[in-house]
Amino acid sequence: MQSYPKFAACWGCVAAFVFAFTVGSAAADRVNGQRIAVRWCAECHIVESEQKQGSDRVPTFAQIGGSKRFDEKSLAAFLMAPHHSRMPNLSLTRSEVTDLLAYIKSHGR
Template sequence: MRLTLAGAALALLLAGEVPARAADAAAGRVLAERLCANCHVVAVDATRGTTDAPTFPAIAARDGDISGPWLAFRLLLPHPQMPQVSLNRTEAADLAAYFAALKR
């Protein structure tokens, strides 16, 4: 039996094996600008943020390879001055990809 592309996609969907979407650093930057820029400087060319919050480039340099799961877990227990931020898996992966882009 020959499966069409749509049939193969449907079979993967029903089997729960949908290929993961690649993390998107550009979407991560948009998310950082929306959720984090009130306190953090989120880009090399940005100037907003408070003086006591670390910049995203500094966090990227300090914390090494930030993964989506690590970031999502880290945000479950934020430091006292940080508001509660809840990210879904896609958002966490996108934000981690943005941190990786800042390291380059």
């Protein structure tokens, strides 16, 4: 069978494509989350490691992402809630929250 190796290689392509697509879309969420964070959160929070200045006594995204106190569910609930003690009402959409979570969680280690 001459054509068999070609056929097998083709399935390899499909698998590689599907894998790249899955990984790629998670990365897209994170990149979008970073964009939202820089725009809406960086005024008070340190949202990336290069950022020098946030507000005093505001947790950095690295601290939040690394915190045991926050799993994705409680973070999502926190971000969707309309009132916070010292945080402004951010009125984020579900998809913005999802993207932010992907970004914040990428900071935890």
